Amino acid sequence: MSVPNTDVRSLVATALPMPVPVDEYDGCPVTGLLRLLSDKWSMLVLVLLGRQPYRFNELHRAIGGISQRMLTRTLRGLESAGLVLREVHPTVPPSVEYRLTPLGQSLLGPLSGLADWAVGNEAALAAGRRRAGAAESSGPR
Amino acid sequence: MSVPNTDVRSLVATALPMPVPVDEYDGCPVTGLLRLLSDKWSMLVLVLLGRQPYRFNELHRAIGGISQRMLTRTLRGLESAGLVLREVHPTVPPSVEYRLTPLGQSLLGPLSGLADWAVGNEAALAAGRRRAGAAESSGPR
DNA sequence: CTGAATCCAGAAGGATACTG
């Protein structure tokens, strides 16, 4: 297996072709995952489904501010990636349940790692922003 | 401190207000981080700077396909977050070096966690995509 | 060399109305 362009694994050791050719990031699983999760709603949906299964409108109500259109698109994206399972009960009226697949559940761990870092370094991040703001107002670039 | 809206920490245990009010994700460090990193280039720049410091044009050459404008914007974003340090050497012609701050370096760990997951589950993700493709061509929604 | 400024195209996301 050749080394993907933007492979982030083993950050210090892995060799990267230089210059890094960026063909829309094709072939890099890491970038693929990031692009899948980096929209406005996927993370939140993933987290909610990590707690319990939801029906469509349940989920719609549970998230303040998402449009029906975006909820559908988000769920389809996660489903296509194999992270979410869509279960249709052929009742009248129809009922559709969404839940995480085992693969989706296994993602919650690494995701928590990143979340923990963000929470743990919230103060440092804020301090960095303050320094940046101060430097900006005092001197030009 | 109140619980941020989309706090992902301790995914199963943490209470979330329901419905989750999404006021542009303000106040959630996790979402803030995700939004910072979820653009087209930040991750790659972070990884490259994790290996060694780079000068501006060095970085520009190292990444195939990034525009000068986007490289500048990406670096400014990471700098504002306190992840990247910008060091100006007042020479002629000017020389500017970029490197990770300690905070930036500490982010590489959790990031690797996510990257490892992506690499480790590449096959499963591909299989999920195949199943999704098969289901799509066989039956309507 | 290291940018900033301007202009432009495409993608992402929201509002609304309609359907099986």
Next chain:
DNA sequence: CAGTATCCTTCTGGATTCAG
């Protein structure tokens, strides 16, 4: 209930030009 379809606005990013 669980979506689709359509229209519209905003945001992102690329190309190009100019400047210290």
